[in-house]
Amino acid sequence: MNISNVTFDEITLGDSTTYTRLITNQEVEAFAAISGDHNPLHLDPDYAATTAFGECIAHGMLTGALISAAIAMQLPGPGSVYLSQSLQFKAPVFLGDTLTVTLTVTSKHAKRPWITLQCQVDNQDGKAVAKGEAQVAAPITPETVTVIPPPALQLVEAASLPETD
Secondary structure, eight states: EEEEEOGGGGGTTTTTEEEEEEOOHHHHHHHHHOOOOOOOHHHHHHHHHTTTTSOOOOOHHHHHHHHHHHHTTOOOTTTTTTEEEEEOOSSBBBBTTTEEEEEEEEOSSSSSEEEEEEEEEOOTTTTTTEEEEEEEESSSOOOEEOOOOOOOOOOOOOGOOOOOO
């Protein structure tokens, strides 16, 4: 699959894109393994049942990572550099939720190829689960790249791993 970027000069105020992703237990477990955040609220259904949420919820930064994906893959796309992000978590993300990230260009820097993106993440019911603002260095040269699929990821229960000395 090939994807193309949108250069700073091509971007106009109000430009927008959406990116949608289903959040499953596999995504939450993989995020925990990669990030090192093993909070039982995300991984232990028995523990999570005792919390105000009543069940496991996704990591907030997993939601944030979807914003990063939308920036890297769609607006502005390849060659963009994520400079900063403010993010407020508005509601929990439950396993089985389908999240839609909406990015909207709200400003362009006068002297640098930087843009500001309004970021909103809604669940399948249209409820905002996160919102914020990102600063991104937009590419200045048009580019089309081949997306390299990520390696296959297999999660293995820690109890089944061989012991090491």
